[in-house]
Amino acid sequence: MSMANVPRRIAIITGTSGNLGINIAYRLLEEVPKRFRLTIIVTSRTLVKANKTIHQIKDYNEKKNLRSDGYLDFDYLLLDFSDMVSVLSAVHSLEENYEKIDYLFLNASQNTHDHFNYVEATKEMLTDPVRASTNPGYKIEKRGVKSKDGLGLVFQVNVFAPYYLIEKIKGSLLAKSDDARIIWISSILGRPENFSFNDMQLLKTGMAYGGSKRLVDLLHLATYKELKDKYGIRQYLTHPGIFVSYTYTRFLNVFMYYGMLALFLLARWLGSPWLNIDGWKAANAPIYVSVKADKEDDQSLKYGSACTKGGEEYLKTTTVDSTGKDDVLQYLETLKKEWDEKFRDQITDSRKL
Numbered sequence: 001m002s003m004a005n006v007p008r009r010i011a012i013i014t015g016t017s018g019n020l021g022i023n024i025a026y027r028l029l030e031e032v033p034k035r036f037r038l039t040i041i042v043t044s045r046t047l048v049k050a051n052k053t054i055h056q057i058k059d060y061n062e063k064k065n066l067r068s069d070g071y072l073d074f075d076y077l078l079l080d081f082s083d084m085v086s087v088l089s090a091v092h093s094l095e096e097n098y099e100k101i102d103y104l105f106l107n108a109s110q111n112t113h114d115h116f117n118y119v120e121a122t123k124e125m126l127t128d129p130v131r132a133s134t135n136p137g138y139k140i141e142k143r144g145v146k147s148k149d150g151l152g153l154v155f156q157v158n159v160f161a162p163y164y165l166i167e168k169i170k171g172s173l174l175a176k177s178d179d180a181r182i183i184w185i186s187s188i189l190g191r192p193e194n195f196s197f198n199d200m201q202l203l204k205t206g207m208a209y210g211g212s213k214r215l216v217d218l219l220h221l222a223t224y225k226e227l228k229d230k231y232g233i234r235q236y237l238t239h240p241g242i243f244v245s246y247t248y249t250r251f252l253n254v255f256m257y258y259g260m261l262a263l264f265l266l267a268r269w270l271g272s273p274w275l276n277i278d279g280w281k282a283a284n285a286p287i288y289v290s291v292k293a294d295k296e297d298d299q300s301l302k303y304g305s306a307c308t309k310g311g312e313e314y315l316k317t318t319t320v321d322s323t324g325k326d327d328v329l330q331y332l333e334t335l336k337k338e339w340d341e342k343f344r345d346q347i348t349d350s351r352k353l
Contacts, residue, residue, distance in 0.1 A: 020282050023280045025042075029060065037072070040073075078090070081158075113139065155202045162184075180232065180234065184235070185238055213239075239302060239304050240304075244277060302318045
């Protein structure tokens with residue numbers, strides 16, 4: 001068969017170099033049916049990191065002997081969600097080089113970590129190890145951090161910029177797929193108590209990361225029906241449970257690292273289903289909704305990567321409180337229009353020059 005006639009699946013994974021992103025890529029190699037030519041578009045802020053990530057995925061494929069030549073290829077997309085010009089440039093690059101996108105994994109994970117409160121950490125670990133693992137109060141975040149665009153940094157990277165990307169390519173690329181899927185990566189920290197509607201850009205809170213994931217949950221609930229009915233795109237909300245994230249481990253010394261692993265294992269043994277620990281298990285839910293879910297799977301649910309006490313992975317769904325979803329969407333729609341105008345003015349000014 002000519003390669004021109006081979007059906008193709010094209011996946012964008014934001015945050016590909018992280019522990020979750022790289023394992024989503026690994027599992028796509030295994031789970032996407034072999035009859036498809038699979039293209040994985042790695043995103044990164046730098047070309048060096050993008051190339052390194054591509055080599056990692058290639059090495060995994062060769063080691064496992066998963067996909068033969070002609071049925072796997074790679075591309076990179078220089079994308080920085082903290083820079084709206086970068087987002088728009090990425091949109092133009094995608095539209096110039098691709099006729100469709102099948103999978104869009106929104107795996108952005110910006111936080112403003114400042115330090116650990118070791119006294120509070122010790123207290124939580126001794127009195128409630130499950131809470132210490134799944135909803136810690138000892139991770140202290142900086143408040144009021146803005147991007148160079150003047151938006152709340154965590155809000156922009158985790159919520160608004162990915163939303164803006166979807167809005168720009170939903171008609172031109174995602175709708176051209178015969179089975180397009182958007183996969184939001186949320187968190188078990190996306191709790192209503194971690195977000196206030198008086199602080200949409202998460203500048204006042206000390207829980208900006210959890211607040212951003214609550215916004216993601218509400219945004220999904222406000223948009224998935226229209227995406228399906230108008231564009232034929234299925235959007236899913238997922239979370240990876242708790243796993244070893246490169247975002248936080250760089251702040252830990254060797255003793256703290258192994259202490260964290262011991263705490264996670266204890267919390268799993270005590271009954272929490274969310275202690276996946278490794279990135280492979282954490283990628284279970286995103287891979288399920290992208291490759292295995294059918295039209296009967298409820299898009300209003302949150303699909304979580306879970307595991308048993310013995311470490312066997314499984315899928316666990318939860319419901320999401322939808323209070324305020326329309327307010328969130330209205331705020332983001334208004335902000336999108338403002339940025340559309342800014343970009344339009346920039347183009348006009350550059351032509352004058």
